[in-house]
Amino acid sequence: xxxxxxxxxxxxxxxxxxxxxxxxxxxxxxxxxxxxxxxxxxxxxxxxxxxxxxxxxxxxxxxxxxxxxxxxxxxxxxxxxxxxxxxxxxxxxxxxxxxxxxxxxxxxxxxxxxxxxxxxxxxxxxxxxxxxxxxxxxxxx
Amino acid sequence: xxxxxxxxxxxxxxxxxxxxxxxxxxxxxxxxxxxxxxxxxxxxxxxxxxxxxxxxxxxxxxxxxxxxxxxxxxxxxxxxxxxxxxxxxxxxxxxxxxxxxxxxxxxxxxxxxxxxxxxxxxxxxxxxxxxxxxxxxxxxx
DNA sequence: TATAAACCCGACTAAAATAGTCAAGTATCA
DNA sequence: TGATACTTGACTATTTTAGTCGGGTTTATA
Ligand code: FES
Ligand code: FES
Numbered sequence: 433x434x435x436x437x438x439x440x441x442x443x444x445x446x447x448x449x450x451x452x453x454x455x456x457x458x459x460x461x462x463x464x465x466x467x468x469x470x471x472x473x474x475x476x477x478x479x480x481x482x483x484x485x486x487x488x489x490x491x492x493x494x495x496x497x498x499x500x501x502x503x504x505x506x507x508x509x510x511x512x513x514x515x516x517x518x519x520x521x522x523x524x525x526x527x528x529x530x531x532x533x534x535x536x537x538x539x540x541x542x543x544x545x546x547x548x549x550x551x552x553x554x555x556x557x558x559x560x561x562x563x564x565x566x567x568x569x570x571x572x573x
Numbered sequence: 574x575x576x577x578x579x580x581x582x583x584x585x586x587x588x589x590x591x592x593x594x595x596x597x598x599x600x601x602x603x604x605x606x607x608x609x610x611x612x613x614x615x616x617x618x619x620x621x622x623x624x625x626x627x628x629x630x631x632x633x634x635x636x637x638x639x640x641x642x643x644x645x646x647x648x649x650x651x652x653x654x655x656x657x658x659x660x661x662x663x664x665x666x667x668x669x670x671x672x673x674x675x676x677x678x679x680x681x682x683x684x685x686x687x688x689x690x691x692x693x694x695x696x697x698x699x700x701x702x703x704x705x706x707x708x709x710x711x712x713x714x
Numbered sequence: 715t716a717t718a719a720a721c722c723c724g725a726c727t728a729a730a731a732t733a734g735t736c737a738a739g740t741a742t743c744a
Numbered sequence: 745t746g747a748t749a750c751t752t753g754a755c756t757a758t759t760t761t762a763g764t765c766g767g768g769t770t771t772a773t774a
Contacts, residue, residue: 433577433658433660433693434574435661435662436574436731436732437664437687437733437734438732438733440673440682443682443685446774447682457749459750466705467680468673468675472599472735473733475750475751475752476752478750479750479751479752482750489670489750489751490742490750491741491747491749491750491751492749493662493724493741493743493744493747493748494743495749496749499757500685503657517574518574519574519575520574520575521575532581532609534609540585540608540709541581541584543626543708543712545757548576548696549691551693551696552574552692552693555688555692559685564685567685568681577760577761578762578763579763590729598720600720611763613764613765614762616722616723617723617763620722623721630720630722631721631740631771632720632721632769632770632771633720633771633772634718634719634720634770634771634773635720635771635772635773636720636771636772637720637721648771683736715774717772717773717774718772718773718774719770719773720770721771722760723766723767723769724766725766725767726764727762727764727765728761728762728763729760729763730759730760730761731758731759732758732759732760733757733758733759734755734758735749735754735755735756735757736753736754736756737752737753737755737764739750739751739752739753740751741745742748742749742750742763743746744745744747
């Protein structure tokens, strides 16, 4: 059970972005240098974030990205959804009547994994980008 | 962020085993048939469970496996640990001073992932095999 | 004592997922 | 007109996962 680097980087980059979120857009190049993430990879990630309207792009020189909502309103859930970092614990299709064993009843552990999935998603629902920025500022002091 | 089938199967097989845990050992062949898990794969899994003293093996005809502790004392944590299904959210080495970016400070999100890891592990620490068997019996009624 | 049921062990492999790279653009500012 | 930065899509190497396979050894029982 591991977090992928796509999700990890997406959040990391957005925290970086949120910290500079005053007037000027922040370029991916800067984020890449500060956070040590490949520029090409960041571009993939931000393309998705833009399509889900989490960030806005500003093209041309001095361009970059800015948040499209207030940091308070961006939850981890939204970020993860945008970059397809999904929590998947059950094996079966959730809406199907069939279990992961192919039988017509759900397997012995189905319910457990479902609980787990909720447990994890609760964590993501609660944390906002603002929380993360604050946490970081406090730690820095 | 997904659960692997090794962890999923390990728990599934143990729940099956725990339900029959009276006198006779349960053969992997039976579990394989009931739960639809490859026998060869089950053998790998039970080999690990045995080494971590979660189950005991009984060799020869009529052999199989029995629990090595009371179901109440076997937590999901123990099972997952036994089959190397580990929760890994941070990228960096935890004990190292270096961050995942190679720098000497931990990255902006390190603390967040650490919290997440704890959050997930809490869930695993609380659930015992007994809970799972009970849950299943209740649902069956 | 032969046979079959079951555990035991290590090596191997196909498929999937991950973590990127690369190439060829377009928009905008100075 | 150059430089900076976003945009897009295809491609690929690596790693992880989810098994398979082939050979054992042990033990109950007929
Ligand atoms: S995980 Fe849903 S039926 Fe097994
Ligand atoms: S995850 Fe630990 S430093 Fe980034």
